[in-house]
Amino acid sequence: MDPFVFLFSVFLIILGMGILRSWKxxxxxxxxxxxxxxxxxxxxxxxxxxxxLIKLDYPIEKYEIIIVDDASTDNSLNMIKIFCEEVSNASFxxxxxxxxxxxxxKAALNLAINHAKFEILLFTDADCSPQPNxxxxxxxxxxxxxxxxxxxxxxINTGSFRRFCNQISSAVYASTIGLGFPFSAAGGNMxxxxxxxxxxxxxxxxxxxxAGDDKQLLNLINxxxxxxxxxxxxLVSTVTNTLDLHHRDKRKYGKFGxxxxxxxxxxILILLFYLxxxxxxxxxxxxxxxxxxxxxxxxxxxxxIIKHKYKFAPIDLIFIVIYPYYLIYYSxxxxxxNWKWKN
Numbered sequence: 096m097d098p099f100v101f102l103f104s105v106f107l108i109i110l111g112m113g114i115l116r117s118w119k120x121x122x123x124x125x126x127x128x129x130x131x132x133x134x135x136x137x138x139x140x141x142x143x144x145x146x147x148l149i150k151l152d153y154p155i156e157k158y159e160i161i162i163v164d165d166a167s168t169d170n171s172l173n174m175i176k177i178f179c180e181e182v183s184n185a186s187f188x189x190x191x192x193x194x195x196x197x198x199x200x201k202a203a204l205n206l207a208i209n210h211a212k213f214e215i216l217l218f219t220d221a222d223c224s225p226q227p228n229x230x231x232x233x234x235x236x237x238x239x240x241x242x243x244x245x246x247x248x249x250x251i252n253t254g255s256f257r258r259f260c261n262q263i264s265s266a267v268y269a270s271t272i273g274l275g276f277p278f279s280a281a282g283g284n285m286x287x288x289x290x291x292x293x294x295x296x297x298x299x300x301x302x303x304x305x306a307g308d309d310k311q312l313l314n315l316i317n318x319x320x321x322x323x324x325x326x327x328x329x330l331v332s333t334v335t336n337t338l339d340l341h342h343r344d345k346r347k348y349g350k351f352g353x354x355x356x357x358x359x360x361x362x363i364l365i366l367l368f369y370l371x372x373x374x375x376x377x378x379x380x381x382x383x384x385x386x387x388x389x390x391x392x393x394x395x396x397x398x399x400i401i402k403h404k405y406k407f408a409p410i411d412l413i414f415i416v417i418y419p420y421y422l423i424y425y426s427x428x429x430x431x432x433n434w435k436w437k438n
Contacts, residue, residue: 097375100384103368104391111398113273114266118244118324127235128158128230128286128401129133129211130219134175135222137166141174149182149222153231158186158217161210165203166193171221186210198305201298208292216292218309220283222333223248229330233286242291242321243313246284247403248329253335259414260421265329266399272325277317278358282309284331291321310431327402327407344425362426369419391413 130148134141148160162179164172164187172189179185188210194202208216217233219225236244247265248259264281271278295315298308317323375384392415400407 096245097384097387098380099368099371100375100387102385104302104387107388107391107395110266110270111276111395112396113270114402115399116269116273116325118272118326120238122238123234124237125154125157126215126234127213128153128215128217128233129208129213129289130158130160130217130230131204131211132160132162132219132221133200134162134167134171134221135200135203136167136169136171138167138174140222141171141178143334144219144221144395145174147226148178148185150227151230152227155184155221155345157213158230159186159211159213161205161207162187162221163203165200166187166190178395181212184203185334188314195393197298197302199308200310201302202424203315204308208289208297211289214289216281216287216289218285218287220333224333225284225285226330226332229284232326232328232330236324236326237286238322240320241324242288242294242319243277243280243316244286244324244326245277245280245313246326247284248281248328248331248333250333251337255408255410256414256417257335259408259411259418262399262403262405263418265327266395269325269327270395272323276357277313277323279310281331283333284326285309285313286326287312287316288321291316291319294319294321313417329403345428355398360398365419366423369423393417401432 109366132144137144147291152157160179160182162175162185164175179187188206190203190206196202197205204218215233215237217230233244233246237415245268247268248261250261253261267278268280292312295312295318298312298397300315301308304311313323372384372388375381393412396415397407
């Protein structure tokens with residue numbers, strides 16, 4: 096058996112072990128949360144967001160909702176105003192124009208965080224719908240030493256392959272955090288201790304990057320003594336925007352330059368492996384190598400299913416083979432640039 100393929104198969108199994116690590120604390124405390132939401136031209140998604148926010152099952156005096164309209168040109172601002180007038184613990188702020196200093200949505204997030212009065216900053220997006228027990232779930236993963244808790248998300252009304260892609264993202268978040276070298280996080284479902292955010296200087300060091308504020312903030316806090324944890328309870332859903340999928344995947348996968356040197360080295364090795372594997376199968380016709388890889392990949396995948404309580408779908412066995420090349424394709428497109436940030 097090819098030693099390169101064997102070692103990569105072992106690597107996948109180790110990643111699977113990282114997924115299964117439990118981050119739940121035995122000393123659960125009812126913490127105070129400031130929910131942070133940046134919004135730009137989301138009038139179609141806001142009704143679902145607002146409905147989910149009023150259904151949150153948590154003592155109203157222990158959390159607040161802060162929404163910042165980031166220079167919307169549609170009816171978003173008026174909708175936010177009405178919502179905040181009707182919900183006692185909700186407030187809003189308005190940016191008249193997009194910031195040229197803090198790119199992406201960081202200016203809006205910064206404004207909300209500066210006005211947050213509680214110790215834990217809980218992030219979601221305007222096109223997301225948190226479940227009623229969303230806030231309470233994070234109490235299970237915070238200790239006094241925890242600075243960042245990453246969560247994940249699920250897309251609803253989407254196809255099988257998109258579902259698989261989302262679940263793979265959850266696996267990557269869980270496995271890398273579980274093994275002690277966090278890779279990324281989902282900006283629509285994560286919690287950050289305000290003290291940790293302030294300790295790294297907030298978004299100041301990453302303000303010129305248009306995307307990746309979630310991933311880069313995670314990387315900054317990971318360099319401190321604060322602990323990074325993972326919440327496997329998928330409590331935030333979002334609707335797939337089919338018009339934005341191409342650019343969204345380029346943004347999502349094309350962040351090679353935002354990763355640490357260690358991850359860049361790993362990424363190059365992974366790329367080389369997936370270029371090497373077809374050669375071993377189709378030219379050398381060494382099927383043992385493929386079986387070794389396929390076994391490791393499936394053990395990794397089943398660890399993900401167990402951890403997140405996903406339903407097994409037989410078609411996933413095909414997606415396991417296809418997905419790496421989809422990832423490589425969009426990673427290269429993303430590195431080449433020319434992608435759009437929504438509107």
